Amino acid sequence: MVKGYHKDIKDTKKANEVRDKAHEVLVVLVGQLAEEIAQIKRERDVLANGTMVDGDMVEEVIELTEQETECWNRAEDITPQDESEPKEAQVHIHPASILITPTNKVGDAGSGIRIQRVALQDIGQVVKKRPQSSCRVKEKESGFGMPTTERMLETRWANVHFDRHERQIRCAVVTGANKGIGFEICRQLALNKIQVILTARNESRGIEAVKKLNASGVQNVIFHQLDVKDPTSISHLVKFIETHFKKIDILVNNAAVLGIHYVVETLLYSGGQVQIVDKNGDYLPGVIQETYEMGEECLETNYYGTKKVTEALVPLLQLSKSPKIVNVTSSYGQLSHIPNDELKRELDDIDNLTKERINEIIRSFLRDFKAAKLRENGWPLTPSAYKVSKAAINAYTRLMAKELKYILVNCVDPGHVKTDMSFNTGKDVMEGAKGPVMAALLPDEGPSGVYFEQTVIAPF
Template sequence: MKTVLITGANRSIGLETVKQLSEKGLFVYLGARDLQKGEAVAAELSQNGYKNIKAIQIDVTNEESVTAARNIIEKEQGKLDILINNAGVLGDVPQDSSTTSVEDIQKTFDTNFFGVIRVTQAFLELLKKSDSPRISNITSGLGSLALHSDPTWKYYAVKAVSYVSSKTALNAFTVTLAYELKDLPFKVNAIDPGYTATDFNHHSGPGSVESAASFIIKHTVTDAEAPTGKFFSNDIEDESEESPW
């Protein structure tokens, strides 16, 4: 049975991804900053018939928390097959480039960028013990510099400096990590689930969490011939589903 860790998984897209992976027969660690909240969600899922789900405390901004989670999974599983770096924050709004403080930008980067690096580096050795390790970094179309330079893009006017730049940085980390691991059986990709109606955006997005989670899984639970170092987006109306960087 393949083992998955999903950060920020006690609600919204992360939670739906937990559900769908459980239905596919994977063992899922439901990562949550607040263990009590995570355990309450896991218990409710169990009551609703979902199996092989365990809540685990992980605060991606805290080194001790990440190390503790790694030690638990190593003791219980001996390896990790899939890491989905889903935890993310929007940051305070508005986010004008000329007025947003360095401290506010750093706070967003702590979760969206440095948090992903912290978790990935901590779990890399466990992932290397898998026959088919996968790392999916959940990003946003707003991280695309190419789209942000296109005045015809429908989200062209959304220039939130903290969030946008943190996701662009995350995309860059994905590219460099994929290259470093290219001679191993890893698949490392940036995945944009699309503009989805969640608590994150006051349910303003047109997409559903079901579609978003399905898209993440489609580009995560892949075979040996699948690409690595790509940027897939649920908002791209193209057969390849690839977004420009």
Template sequence: MKSALVTGANKGIGFEVARQLAQKGMYVYLGSRQVENGLEAIDQLKAEGINNVEAIQLDITNEESVKEARIEIGKKTKSLDILINNAGIYGGYPQSAFDATIEQFKEAYNVNVYGVVRVTQAFIDLLKKSSEPRIVNVSSSQGSITLHSDPSYKYYDYKGVVYLSSKAALNMYTVVLAYELKDTNFKINAVCPGYTKTDFNGHRGPGSVEDAGKRIVKYALMDRDGPTGKFFSEENNPETGEIPW
């Protein structure tokens, strides 16, 4: 049975991604900052008849927590097939270029950028042992510099310097990571799940977690002919999904 790790998986989009991967036959490790929340998520899935899931305490802002999660998963499997870097935060308010504080930037980058780097570097050895390793970095079309410099972009007026810049940085990490692994079986992409109704945005998004989960899982389960080093947002490009960086 293939295995996957999803960060920030005890609720919202991460939880739905874990559910859908498990439904497709993957053994899924649900990363959760608070293990109690992860165990509650597992109970919910098992109540639905989904048993190929397991909670892992994983605070992506804490180096020791990431190392302990790697040790724990390494005891259970010799390889990891899929890594979904889903955990993220908005960064609070204000988000004006004039008023956002350095502390806001530090907090957001510690999760949205450094957290992804910590987890990816910690688990890359297990991923390299998979025959078809996949990494999906859950990004946002809000991190597209090209779109946000275009007045015709539908979210052009939704500017937030902390969150947007952190996702742009995550996108560049994705590009470089995919480049460095371009001659391998890895497929590494940034995927925007769309403006989804979750706790993340106070349930203001119009999209469903089911649709958001499908968009992410699609790129997690790509075959060998699939793309790598690309940025996808089916909300913004329903035809091919690809959007500019």
């Protein structure tokens, strides 16, 4: 902190010398901070343009933002902690508030330097582009009848308007979002003034998705690579959010795989919807392939991947004033699709069910899958792993809602939507995304631990 006035300084000349000395220090400090922030801002623009793609770039941006944080800390170090002492001239240095107003009111009012707080959006008008640093002196009459010198720092650093308000914007993460419902969820959240981090396993597809949104006029979407099955990938996402956004407000778990392979792309149709139901199971082997490895991957992605991402991001959600978790599910996950009544009752008994027990149920399913005992032991059939994964997600949603009282945790079935999974049959993705987006934007007093059938609460 720089103090340019002391109650013993009554002489105008002395007061002005102190003021000018403090101002010189201020010019140097503000110049250094402005230059550093301008450089960091240029690098961060990579994010705003949606072109930050690979791990090396992630690490580079993280390093730059750590430098930015250090810069903010230095600014705080030279900012007075106690602004309640009007007789001490205090220099407030803020990288986004650098309109300097030295005063020379001598007498009881004291003499010193003030920094006029400037609206963040007006910083571009304060920091001017110029070949070299300079100060312009403008004399005007003060209300006290004495001249007041206003010095506006003009620097060579153009457009230094690093908006600290960016840290306060609402931020959402959407997994599996390079196409289909996930892509549309990103678009609709962004149109609701949410900063969206669109994630996808495939970097090139994720980048193209962001470019497509940007081209349509949706700018507040950026891309970050995420493989929900890979702990390292999840860790990189967490670090990225911690560095750039400090917290998140919304998590939409949309990433999922069907766990089957279509051998013949002409199935049984009724009303335009693919009929993959257990009663047709005897007819499906020739048209649908569902191996043990596919089932294992399906559960690893749909259930364990969702669980890993959620639990990694919960600490950042807890920093939000209005946190929401939305798990995109399916009607295939409803308990009515499970023939085994005992298993059905167990998954519905949320008071006694545990996450450990869900893990045991999944392991039991995989053992029976491998041993070809799914029908014998009352498991759902094709797509069996997908149905079990969504039933597990529904149960997990209810458990997390019990555990995380401060976070609204819900699951949403978007309905039969026109995506790759449905052979592009069904309703438009704009309609399908309405349910998850509605759940993501619920008021704080909204329900938690419920199953939405599109936008209406329905039984599990």
